[in-house]
Amino acid sequence: MLKELTRLEMKKTREGFGHALVDLGEKDERIVVLAADVTDSVNAGFFARRFPERFVQVGIAEQNMATVATGLSLVGKIPFYSTYGAFSTCRCMDQIRISICYSNANVKICGAHGGISVGPDGATHQALEEIAMMRSLPNMKVIVPCDYWQSKRATMAAAYIDGPVFLRFGREAVPTLTDESTPFDFGKGVVLRDGGDVAIIACGVMVYEALVAAEVLGKQGIDCRVINLHTIKPIDRDLIIRAARECGAIVTAEEHQVYGGMGSAVAEVLVSHVPVPQEFVAVMDRFGQSGQPDELLRAFGLKSEDIVAAAKRVLKRKK
Amino acid sequence: MNPFNYSAEQLQAAALDVRRDIITMLVEAKSGHTGGPLSCTDFATALSFRYLNHKPSEPHWADRDFVFYSIGHVTPVNYSLLAECGYFPLKDLMTFRKLNSRLQGHPHRLDTPGIEISSGSLGQGLSIACGVAKGSKIDKHPRRVFCIMGDGELQEGSCWEAVMFAGHYHLDNLGVIVDYNKRQIDGEVPKIMDIAPLADKWHAFNWHVLEIDGHDMQQILAAYDEMLHHQGSPTVIIAHTTMGRGVSFMEGKSEWHGKPPTMEQGEQALRELGTTYDEWSSRLLAG
Ligand SMILES: Cc1ncc(C[n+]2csc(CCOP(=O)(O)OP(=O)(O)O)c2C)c(N)n1
Ligand SMILES: [Mg+2]
Numbered sequence: 001m002l003k004e005l006t007r008l009e010m011k012k013t014r015e016g017f018g019h020a021l022v023d024l025g026e027k028d029e030r031i032v033v034l035a036a037d038v039t040d041s042v043n044a045g046f047f048a049r050r051f052p053e054r055f056v057q058v059g060i061a062e063q064n065m066a067t068v069a070t071g072l073s074l075v076g077k078i079p080f081y082s083t084y085g086a087f088s089t090c091r092c093m094d095q096i097r098i099s100i101c102y103s104n105a106n107v108k109i110c111g112a113h114g115g116i117s118v119g120p121d122g123a124t125h126q127a128l129e130e131i132a133m134m135r136s137l138p139n140m141k142v143i144v145p146c147d148y149w150q151s152k153r154a155t156m157a158a159a160y161i162d163g164p165v166f167l168r169f170g171r172e173a174v175p176t177l178t179d180e181s182t183p184f185d186f187g188k189g190v191v192l193r194d195g196g197d198v199a200i201i202a203c204g205v206m207v208y209e210a211l212v213a214a215e216v217l218g219k220q221g222i223d224c225r226v227i228n229l230h231t232i233k234p235i236d237r238d239l240i241i242r243a244a245r246e247c248g249a250i251v252t253a254e255e256h257q258v259y260g261g262m263g264s265a266v267a268e269v270l271v272s273h274v275p276v277p278q279e280f281v282a283v284m285d286r287f288g289q290s291g292q293p294d295e296l297l298r299a300f301g302l303k304s305e306d307i308v309a310a311a312k313r314v315l316k317r318k319k
Numbered sequence: 320m321n322p323f324n325y326s327a328e329q330l331q332a333a334a335l336d337v338r339r340d341i342i343t344m345l346v347e348a349k350s351g352h353t354g355g356p357l358s359c360t361d362f363a364t365a366l367s368f369r370y371l372n373h374k375p376s377e378p379h380w381a382d383r384d385f386v387f388y389s390i391g392h393v394t395p396v397n398y399s400l401l402a403e404c405g406y407f408p409l410k411d412l413m414t415f416r417k418l419n420s421r422l423q424g425h426p427h428r429l430d431t432p433g434i435e436i437s438s439g440s441l442g443q444g445l446s447i448a449c450g451v452a453k454g455s456k457i458d459k460h461p462r463r464v465f466c467i468m469g470d471g472e473l474q475e476g477s478c479w480e481a482v483m484f485a486g487h488y489h490l491d492n493l494g495v496i497v498d499y500n501k502r503q504i505d506g507e508v509p510k511i512m513d514i515a516p517l518a519d520k521w522h523a524f525n526w527h528v529l530e531i532d533g534h535d536m537q538q539i540l541a542a543y544d545e546m547l548h549h550q551g552s553p554t555v556i557i558a559h560t561t562m563g564r565g566v567s568f569m570e571g572k573s574e575w576h577g578k579p580p581t582m583e584q585g586e587q588a589l590r591e592l593g594t595t596y597d598e599w600s601s602r603l604l605a606g
Contacts, residue, residue, distance in 0.1 A: 032457070056453060059487075064446045064480035071450015074385070074435060075458070079450075094440050095477075099447060102437040103428040 016151030018043025085111025085127030115255030126288035132260025153184035346585035389444020409606025442475030471503030486525035533558025
């Protein structure tokens with residue numbers, strides 16, 4: 001298995017997004033796409049060139065982009081707006097809160113370049129807070145796909161999920177764990193590997209790291225369950241409760257601040273239902289910095305080794 | 320087509336009723352904004368009762384025009400006009416700002432028929448109006464979009480992103496009316512953060528600019544007529560108005576931005592507007 005994991009095809013999640021937009025545009029006239037001067041780096045360019053009449057360039061004006069998208073939704077369009085995750089959320093948080101979420105407007109928000117793995121551009125461009133911000137808003141749904149195909153599937157699905165949806169993508173190519181035929185079931189986590197000693201719940205690029213960690217732990221006689229929690233809101237309560245009951249210990253792994261992210265969302269379920277010990281693999285309340293993506297994941301404690309260590313810590317606390 | 324198509328005289332009479340509604344509902348609510356609603360009353364009444372293509376019995380009618388009150392705090396004038404047009408009963412105005420009322424302090428799309436978007440955070444309405452206007456252009460739909468903005472609101476940078484967008488895309492199906500009452504919460508707009516020269520700014524962003532006395536019904540009608548005929552660029556009507564217009568002791572006073580009249584002040588205001596609290600609240604409760 002470990003050998004297999006090293007031989008996976010590498011593809012970008014943001015490209016899955018871009019390709020999905022074209023497929024969607026092909027079959028549904030209502031799809032419109034907005035971009036703010038980073039059209040090609042978020043892969044909205046495929047759509048822009050194919051359907052120029054349904055592509056809206058707003059210039060460098062993210063607040064306007066979020067609210068123009070809202071207006072487009074009011075006349076029956078299904079708008080996707082996209083820029084780097086830091087700018088598609090933080091820069092226009094008030095617009096998202098009032099015009100999009102409070103009104104339950106049918107707007108799809110895309111954050112490319114999520115996570116520390118954005119690399120050399122450094123802290124300003126490494127979105128590390130969007131999961132927390134977006135999931136705090138009533139009516140918002142939050143999806144963090146793990147690879148190219150899941151990004152494509154999730155984007156297609158988001159078009160037909162009523163109301164606001166936030167989709168998070170990364171910058172770098174990541175191992176492809178799913179394929180063209182893998183279904184995307186909104187709101188349902190996926191058990192990728194079964195096990196009964198500890199459950200690792202991950203999202204985004206950390207799903208791959210979790211699988212590698214499970215392989216390493218398996219060799220040491222520790223039987224890991226691995227869950228891809230691609231939908232963070234609404235959260236798959238039942239799956240988390242079952243994992244906690246059957247494994248008795250949880251590790252969460254995400255490329256996001258530890259406060260308020262996916263790990264926090266899982267902890268909220270655990271404390272109210274099955275309070276088992278949990279360890280967090282996440283960015284520990286600090287800003288990012290420049291570096292190569294893999295170097296950064298290592299420096300910020302987001303590699304499979306870190307998940308292995310967290311699993312061992314949590315097992316010590318397990319009753 | 321506007322279902323009412325009022326004449327200038329009928330609009331003046333309707334505007335007087337709207338001012339009476341505003342005072343009465345604010346006295347009853349014991350909180351809310353008085354000054355801005357009264358400065359918007361004349362041009363907003365003309366919009367609802369003469370120009371807006373809408374069907375009050377069918378708020379979501381697909382071919383309707385859209386109007387956005389980007390200054391969400393002027394709910395008293397917005398709600399009064401919706402009720403007077405027949406979107407909901409007049410008696411609902413007496414529930415304004417109360418628990419479980421569908422008339423929230425700031426407008427909520429999911430609660431109130433005729434409210435197109437939730438608002439109350441300044442500087443967002445014009446962008447939404449731009450989205451509706453752009454979407455209508457994509458569909459080649461003839462609908463019109465109107466947006467009412469405040470002069471203080473124009474200090475928000477996000478407004479100018481939208482002004483730039485509308486000019487860039489030649490959204491001639493979009494019209495803005497600026498309530499240029501020269502007052503905001505902290506005082507006089509020119510002293511707080513001046514937005515002058517205002518017409519030049521809109522010109523510079525490629526808008527068609529009209530400047531009027533926002534309380535002169537003939538000028539208001541002439542400006543809307545021109546707005547509706549102008550092609551190739553969006554139109555802004557800069558309406559010079561007076562905060563608190565129609566009530567002597569409120570006129571021009573920024574302290575009336577965000578407070579309601581007491582019962583005593585309300586009685587005096589309603590006397591100036593030719594009625595009494597008893598008479599007007601009974602009219603609302605019966606409607
Ligand atoms: C983003 C935002 N900042 C601040 C406020 C608080 N606020 C509400 S109305 C207002 C003044 C608006 O001035 P103007 O647009 O001139 O309206 P007027 O006072 O004339 O009614 C302020 C600061 C707000 N609602 N939204
Ligand atoms: Mg003002």
